[in-house]
Amino acid sequence: MYIAILAVLSGAEGWVAIETYGKAKYEWLKEFLELPNGIPSHDTFSRVFARINPEEFQNGFLSWVNSITQKLGVEVIAIDGKTLKQSYDRSQGQKALHIVSAWSSSHQLVLGQKKVQNKSNEITAIPALIEMLEIEGSIITIDAMGCQKAITSLIIKKKADYLIGLKANQKCLYEEVKDWFESGNYQDLNPREYSYDKQVESGHHRIDKREVWVVPVSKLPCLHNQSLWTGLKTIVMVKSDAARSWGFPP
Template identity: 55%
Template sequence: MKLKPKITIADHFLGIEDPRIDRTKRHNLIDIMTIAIIAVICGADGWVGIETYGCAKYEWLTTFLELPNGIPSHDTFARVFAQINPQQFQSCFLDWMKSIQKVTNGEVVAIDGKILRGSYDTNNEQSAIQIVSAWATTNKLVLGQIKVDSKSNEITAIPELLKILELSGCLVTIDAIGCQKEIVRLITQQNADYVITLKKNQGNLYDEVEKLFQFVISTGFEGIEHSTYKTEERGHGRHEIRHYMMLSGIGSRLNPDSVWSNFNSVGMVESVRSLNGETTVETRYFISSLKSNVEQFANSIRSHWGVENSLHWILDVALREDDCRIRKDNAPQNFAILRHIAVNLLTQEKRRKRGIKNKQFLAAMDNKYLLSILALA
């Protein structure tokens, strides 16, 4: 009789339809998916690595998987994940993440895109795939992802991602490409707040906001509700001062026809950076549903910028996403989900004060530690 460790992967992925025809089913779909998820958690970055891990851990895997014909080949892993419906995989992934941890009230959720640089295929004229992800900055969880259509851009992908997320009580941050009325409407429909970067080609709004800040500063903010905040950072020869300013109660002035949902304030960040004797100044403008909380505004901006270090850096350095050459059919999108599962579970494991890469190394060597990571699910 086989022992069953506390692994609930099968429960989360029962909703995925097996894309194979009956005569090709030498291996159970759940066995294939379980080995792939565990292997990526332990550091596998491709189909050969997944097969290698499976063969090395065969005896242990047989304690909870059927494996009627042994460990699948790397070609089998590649073929199956190229066929699996990514929407079904995504849905199962979302259900799993919701079971791990609920997003807390006030959580800053950064929506950001990332190009999978290794997914391009010049022979088939396939450009690199882009994935838009939602990252809970405090809980450090990938909440969901969606692939950008090859003939479109993030503007069409972000609304589709917002529709599958639960954002009530959250504060959503998006770069300038997300400065769209429909995107703002979808956020506010979920009873969430937003802070979105203004883009210069956003009609006249950017110019109006820029002129408004110049005017109120020159007149000493007369008749305008405002608040300010300042941060200063030093390190590695860099000195940066950020001045945050928020103007509230300006909806009737900048949004008279209410075309922007819950447009309550505008924000400005002036960053003065000194590095190696050179000083640069950058000014950004934002629209927001926040009414009057400049520190919350500042925190949301810093949290959004931090997604590069908190998520993208981990994906590139620890999980080697940019080096991955997986590019056939649905495989790139599905492997991206595998990486996000690994990032979430490894990040949520708090007992070992180690970086993601060392956690992967330890999980590959120590089955008990691996089980403690999987128990988070």
């Protein structure tokens, strides 16, 4: 298992590749592993993993990852759903595999994954994934699919904070926030009562301008079901404009 995990982390995508990795790293591996019979064959790797209970293996693996997370002091954890390319099989009637992952971008590390039947089931998979992770002291970011009262409550219960996208799936709350900003109400506030930042970036023949307003909830009228959104402190508006740019190198 140790060799297999190291091989997969290094890019191995099959049993033969795992065996090849082991043989290439044999001198290094034997410094901390007992290998009286050398590197196992690809058939041995296949047989061993076929007999492992997947849930028990996942629990053990996540326990190990959680211990790493605590030592690294992961501050931002992005939770996102993705459909794996080429994971479907039309001849067998098998749909593409959709997973929800927790990702630490600063450490380039997947902290956990949860398989779901389809994208709509992310709402149930996200809380299950959060329950599996040690997130105390971290900021959890999720797109609008995860903008659910139960999810924010769970994140706060596990002593973390959240930054979640707000779109029309929470229609009343979304319309209230959208109307407040579009009416320019933030302009009536004292500049010390909210934060504003502007960034301009260029690259790939594009110029991207982003403006961000961060306003305490206390400065807005009482929002729809505000008391049910556990830990809600701040509302953010992001305005993004992109324009094409063309030029020639000197």
